[in-house]
Amino acid sequence: MRLISHPFSPYGRKVKITAQMKGVYDDLKIEQTDTSLPINETLRAENPLSKIPVLILDNGQQIYDSPVICEFLDSLKQAPALFPKAGTERWKTLTMGALGDGIIDAAITQVYERRFRPEAKVEQAWLDRQQVKIDGALAVLEANPPAWTTGPDYGHLTVAVSLGYLDFRHEGKWRAKHPKMVAWLDKFAATVPSFEKTKPQ
Ligand SMILES: N[C@@H](CCC(=O)N[C@@H](CS)C(=O)NCC(=O)O)C(=O)O
Numbered sequence: 001m002r003l004i005s006h007p008f009s010p011y012g013r014k015v016k017i018t019a020q021m022k023g024v025y026d027d028l029k030i031e032q033t034d035t036s037l038p039i040n041e042t043l044r045a046e047n048p049l050s051k052i053p054v055l056i057l058d059n060g061q062q063i064y065d066s067p068v069i070c071e072f073l074d075s076l077k078q079a080p081a082l083f084p085k086a087g088t089e090r091w092k093t094l095t096m097g098a099l100g101d102g103i104i105d106a107a108i109t110q111v112y113e114r115r116f117r118p119e120a121k122v123e124q125a126w127l128d129r130q131q132v133k134i135d136g137a138l139a140v141l142e143a144n145p146p147a148w149t150t151g152p153d154y155g156h157l158t159v160a161v162s163l164g165y166l167d168f169r170h171e172g173k174w175r176a177k178h179p180k181m182v183a184w185l186d187k188f189a190a191t192v193p194s195f196e197k198t199k200p201q
Helices: 010-022 041-046 066-076 087-116 124-143 154-169 173-177 179-191
Strands: 002-005 029-032 054-056
Touching: 002 010, 010 066, 010 087, 010 154, 041 054, 054 066, 066 087, 066 154, 087 124, 087 154, 124 154, 124 173, 124 179, 154 173, 154 179, 173 179
Parallel strands: 002 029
Antiparallel strands: 002 054
8 A cells, every 4th residue: 555645744753653553564564745735636536635644555546534544543443442433432433533734734834824825815804713713622632631441542543643733833822821631742642652653854
């Protein structure tokens, strides 16, 4: 399988952590691409949305986006189960994943606002709107850090990657007001070694 990604991509990091947790990382041939180009035809040929990550199976089938790739990788082996198959647990995990992805989406929108607009046109109200989303999600997590029983699942790893992205692109400013989630992230990193191994640098 080929994985098109970039070392800085938080969504790609989710996929790499999932692959390592499932023991299928060595089956991936990782290819790096550049999403900052105005048009990246090579990437567009694999994903018309021109976004990473994209997983390409040996039969040529393309799989995106990151939640779908992670669930596909989870389906390759039984243990550890990262996506509960049904019931309340499944919706909890998927919702936790959506919360983590929502933090990343808002944080990346802020990065793109500065990257793709001339400085004079950067819209502070738009940046603030994204920050409200990030702050709201962090407040919910801090009020009730998401515990795991047998081990972290897809929801936990997505939240961990979202915090890692805030560290990487937003200088870890979230840490001062969220001590419980700082401790939670330390515990996650100690439990899932691939978190450190996939750190963007
Ligand atoms: N929902 C997608 C988001 C993917 C995404 O936005 N990836 C970024 C890189 S981290 C990208 O490719 N951006 C290029 C663009 O939006 O044009 C996922 O979870 O995979």
